[in-house]
Amino acid sequence: MTLSDVARVVGVSAITVSRALRVPGRVSPELRNRILETVEQMGYVPDLAARALASRDSGVIGLIMPTLTHVPLLDIMTGIEDRLCGSGFGIQYANTRFDQATMEQKVRMLLAQRPSGLIFVGVAPAGETLARLRHAPCPIVQISDVSSERAGSVIGIDTELASRMATRHMLDKGYRRIALVDGRPRGGSLLRREGYENAMRDAGVYDPAWEIFDDAPSSVGLGSRFLRRILDTIPDADGAFCHNDDLALGILFECQRLGIRVPQDFGICGFNDLDYAALAQPSLTTVRVPRYDLGEQAADMMIRVIRGTASRDEVVDIGFTLFERQSTQRDRPAGT
Amino acid sequence: MTLSDVARVVGVSAITVSRALRVPGRVSPELRNRILETVEQMGYVPDLAARALASRDSGVIGLIMPTLTHVPLLDIMTGIEDRLCGSGFGIQYANTRFDQATMEQKVRMLLAQRPSGLIFVGVAPAGETLARLRHAPCPIVQISDVSSERAGSVIGIDTELASRMATRHMLDKGYRRIALVDGRPRGGSLLRREGYENAMRDAGVYDPAWEIFDDAPSSVGLGSRFLRRILDTIPDADGAFCHNDDLALGILFECQRLGIRVPQDFGICGFNDLDYAALAQPSLTTVRVPRYDLGEQAADMMIRVIRGTASRDEVVDIGFTLFERQSTQRDRPAGT
DNA sequence: CTGTTAGCGCTTTCAT
DNA sequence: ATGAAAGCGCTAACAG
Numbered sequence: 042m043t044l045s046d047v048a049r050v051v052g053v054s055a056i057t058v059s060r061a062l063r064v065p066g067r068v069s070p071e072l073r074n075r076i077l078e079t080v081e082q083m084g085y086v087p088d089l090a091a092r093a094l095a096s097r098d099s100g101v102i103g104l105i106m107p108t109l110t111h112v113p114l115l116d117i118m119t120g121i122e123d124r125l126c127g128s129g130f131g132i133q134y135a136n137t138r139f140d141q142a143t144m145e146q147k148v149r150m151l152l153a154q155r156p157s158g159l160i161f162v163g164v165a166p167a168g169e170t171l172a173r174l175r176h177a178p179c180p181i182v183q184i185s186d187v188s189s190e191r192a193g194s195v196i197g198i199d200t201e202l203a204s205r206m207a208t209r210h211m212l213d214k215g216y217r218r219i220a221l222v223d224g225r226p227r228g229g230s231l232l233r234r235e236g237y238e239n240a241m242r243d244a245g246v247y248d249p250a251w252e253i254f255d256d257a258p259s260s261v262g263l264g265s266r267f268l269r270r271i272l273d274t275i276p277d278a279d280g281a282f283c284h285n286d287d288l289a290l291g292i293l294f295e296c297q298r299l300g301i302r303v304p305q306d307f308g309i310c311g312f313n314d315l316d317y318a319a320l321a322q323p324s325l326t327t328v329r330v331p332r333y334d335l336g337e338q339a340a341d342m343m344i345r346v347i348r349g350t351a352s353r354d355e356v357v358d359i360g361f362t363l364f365e366r367q368s369t370q371r372d373r374p375a376g377t
Numbered sequence: 378m379t380l381s382d383v384a385r386v387v388g389v390s391a392i393t394v395s396r397a398l399r400v401p402g403r404v405s406p407e408l409r410n411r412i413l414e415t416v417e418q419m420g421y422v423p424d425l426a427a428r429a430l431a432s433r434d435s436g437v438i439g440l441i442m443p444t445l446t447h448v449p450l451l452d453i454m455t456g457i458e459d460r461l462c463g464s465g466f467g468i469q470y471a472n473t474r475f476d477q478a479t480m481e482q483k484v485r486m487l488l489a490q491r492p493s494g495l496i497f498v499g500v501a502p503a504g505e506t507l508a509r510l511r512h513a514p515c516p517i518v519q520i521s522d523v524s525s526e527r528a529g530s531v532i533g534i535d536t537e538l539a540s541r542m543a544t545r546h547m548l549d550k551g552y553r554r555i556a557l558v559d560g561r562p563r564g565g566s567l568l569r570r571e572g573y574e575n576a577m578r579d580a581g582v583y584d585p586a587w588e589i590f591d592d593a594p595s596s597v598g599l600g601s602r603f604l605r606r607i608l609d610t611i612p613d614a615d616g617a618f619c620h621n622d623d624l625a626l627g628i629l630f631e632c633q634r635l636g637i638r639v640p641q642d643f644g645i646c647g648f649n650d651l652d653y654a655a656l657a658q659p660s661l662t663t664v665r666v667p668r669y670d671l672g673e674q675a676a677d678m679m680i681r682v683i684r685g686t687a688s689r690d691e692v693v694d695i696g697f698t699l700f701e702r703q704s705t706q707r708d709r710p711a712g713t
Numbered sequence: 714c715t716g717t718t719a720g721c722g723c724t725t726t727c728a729t
Numbered sequence: 730a731t732g733a734a735a736g737c738g739c740t741a742a743c744a745g
Binding site for chain 3: 730731732733734735736737738739740741742743744745
């Protein structure tokens with residue numbers, strides 16, 4: 042079942058069917074309808090491989106993701122998918138596993154398949170990849186911090202600011218010996234750390250010993266373990282600013298297990314505002330980024346760039362919201 | 378940069394380079410090494426579109442998933458990816474969004490691209506899809522209940538049994554008025570429900586009014602809302618068997634908010650054994666399925682079928698484990 | 714607006 | 730073990 046089969050039935054040439062399917066304007070409306078009906082009726086589906094080979098464009102948009110198992114990234118992905126599927130593009134995921142070398146390799150593979158575009162989700166291209174992308178073989182959109190090094194358009198938030206505001210909020214509530222906890226540092230980690238450091242320094246209470254990392258990926262379990270490390274490291278710690286909500290939830294559970302009262306004895310702030318953050322007892326203070334929208338807008342940007350109706354290097358700050366919930370509502374004034 | 382470019386440099390014909398890359402045995406070892414070195418050095422990457430067109434095989438394995446945002450499915454996916462990537466196959470995800478029509482359409486598209494294989498993750502082919510697949514255009518592996526209708530090999534668990542054992546455990550602990558809660562019923566829902574019903578009937582306490590559903594997707598938030606519905610519907614309810622851990626966690630949080638003691642006043646059982654289940658306070662009783670292994674084994678099965686070293690319709694029961702944790706450890710005997 | 718010609722980069726088949 | 734020829738199904742470029 043090929044293009045020629047359809048063409049023969051309709052009584053036109055193959056290229057006309059091809060055009061009817063791809064460039065509506067270049068076939069008379071009447072003929073086009075007839076062709077579309079026949080295609081439908083015969084159940085013809087174009088061979089994407091042949092199309093890609095002939096046109097040097099696979100019609101696929103590559104999504105470069107550092108992992109496929111982080112809920113926040115999936116929300117972004119869903120937004121992208123919703124927009125992209127409706128517009129006829131295919132999607133190809135490349136999982137870099139937080140590894141620079143894997144990214145280089147996968148991007149190289151993707152580029153060899155002549156993608157229509159590349160979207161970096163939660164990870165900015167760097168090193169060799171960045172250099173390779175500068176030759177702009179196709180449009181690039183990055184979902185990352187707005188200050189990231191970039192190879193194309195960027196949409197995201199000001200991470201340092203979000204992090205600084207969250208830390209500042211804890212300080213305002215009277216917490217002083219606040220630990221910073223993070224799993225394997227990567228991607229946005231540095232900026233979140235900077236925001237924390239800036240806020241702590243401004244308040245005159247910064248101590249590098251309070252920054253605690255672990256090589257394991259973030260999880261609720263890691264959060265639990267972190268609390269014990271915090272108590273070992275900072276004898277009278279009174280709070281934790283967590284890289285994400287999973288860590289925050291783990292710390293909350295461990296506090297409950299040990300009988301540490303949250304927020305009176307210990308304040309907890311997360312990041313992402315996952316489903317459970319508002320529902321936990323006590324509810325978790327956290328930063329919300331409009332992830333689904335972020336995905337949609339990134340996809341829209343990509344489509345506009347491909348269609349040539351947008352520039353190749355816009356920067357969009359989509360903003361964030363700090364939710365000040367129970368886990369940081371210490372009921373006694375600062376310092377008492 | 379094409380095959381011929383490499384061939385010219387090495388001083389052989391294109392087809393020899395092609396063979397060196399794909400069928401080691403058909404090129405002399407010495408020549409093969411020389412070719413591989415040159416390929417490496419020139420940075421040649423095969424054009425997958427051309428390869429697919431010429432060979433009528435895209436070298437891609439399609440993963441049909443009902444959603445991309447459920448953590449349990451992602452664990453399976455990771456297992457599949459880990460195995461498949463090492464073996465030279467590409468992966469193409471198709472998100473059916475829990476919709477039969479979308480599945481039909483996506484499977485049709487996938488098949489048109491001549492995939493090397495199709496893996497159904499957490500959703501069994503049905504209706505038109507099942508019929509289409511019976512013609513066996515490529516190997517099929519399903520990760521689903523072992524009793525599912527099938528178009529190829531199956532690997533999974535006996536869901537009814539798992540569910541029956543979990544419910545039975547709650548009954549053994551003295552809970553009697555146990556609600557069944559589930560989001561939009563689909564896929565494995567029916568079997569989990571059957572297991573629950575069988576256990577409740579065996580104990581002589583089954584009441585269809587205790588089965589509570591909601592059209593919204595499962596989430597912690599939905600769990601919270603469910604608890605309120607349970608209390609409205611079953612005045613003296615003393616437990617809930619949840620379709621998954623998110624619902625269980627939501628119910629736990631809501632119990633805490635309302636001052637209902639778990640497990641003394643109310644027992645909670647989840648399903649999946651996510652990260653947080655063992656860490657929650659109290660920890661959650663739940664059923665663990667070895668999801669990552671499931672993914673790995675499914676991928677292995679697929680590779681074996683493709684290589685012709687396994688049959689096209691094996692059925693593997695990978696088993697499950699019931700973790701009896703605090704959320705169902707009622708400290709008073711049954712009926713008192 | 715429609716058609717003709719040529720060829721995308723690779724692999725198949727058949728030959729040597 | 731290696732090569733030559735043919736063609737996979739489609740679209741770009743150029744006619745008309």
